[in-house]
Amino acid sequence: MSIPSHAAVSTQLNAIFVxxxxxRSTWLVTSLSPGRGKRISRHQVKGSDMPAFLERLAQLQAKARERTGEQYPLVIIQEAGLDGFWIHRCLIREGIESHVVDPATIAASRRSRRAKTDKLDGEALVRTLPAYKRGEPRICAMVTVPSAEDEDRRRVCRERRSLVVERIWHVNRIKGLLFAQGVGDYEPLRTNRRAAGGTSHR
Structure with missing residues (x-):
């Protein structure tokens, strides 16, 4: 798999690709718009400021309309990550086409030793999107977005797994410290842990 080249991006775009x-601090908005050839635009908005992001999208549409005399729809792409899917759901509610991509499926160079930067990633994403919309095979894989309820359940399961791992670490540390003091039969998770074992103490 390779990154779509500049030549592969059609100058006759039928949408504004973003x-x-x-x-946490900023969102980098990279766009490819009709009437600008292959030129990429980059803007920043404050992190998690959805109204500012929607305003930026409206500005992109207004500028495209000034250049071409036509109104173009928006198509947004973002990576699946720790932020979950709330941004995707907000965009869908606004009537904006949104896609969440599996980052492991985009462009082999993203896995290379070259330093990862938002600028490089944003350009790779926005140039991948028109190719995906044209139906080019193996260009990337989009994530199936779960419902809000399913996402909450998954988050609870992930948090529980993390807590179980942390508990194991603490139990092993307690047992190790006690063993160094000659207490070898103490089991921190037992309800009768203080009464059990001849060397345990209240």
């Missing part, structure tokens, strides 16, 4: 790179 990639969104997320961080």
């Amino acid at each position: 990639s969104l790179e997320l961080s």
Whole structure:
């Protein structure tokens, strides 16, 4: 799999293609719009500021309309990550086409030793999107977005797994510290842990 080249991106775009790179402080908005040839635009909005992001999208549409005299729909792409799917759901509610991509399926160079930057990633994403919409095979794989309820259940399961791992670490550390003091029969998880074992103490 390879990154779509600049030549592979059609100059006759039928939509405004936008990639969104997320961080806590800022969102990087990279766009490819009709009437600008192959030129990429980049803007930043404050992280998690959905109204500011929607305003930026409206500005992209207005500028495309000024250049071409036509109104173009928006197509957004973002990576599946720790932010979950709330942004995708907000965009869908606004009537905006949104896709969440599995980052492991995009462009082999993303796995190379070259330094990862938002600028490179945003451009790779936004140039991948028109190819995906044209139906080019093996260009990337989109994630099936779960319902909000299913996402909440998955989050609870992930949090439980993390807590179980943390508990095991603490139990092993307690047992190790006690063993170094000659207490070898103490089981921290037993309800009768203080009464059991001849060397345990209250």
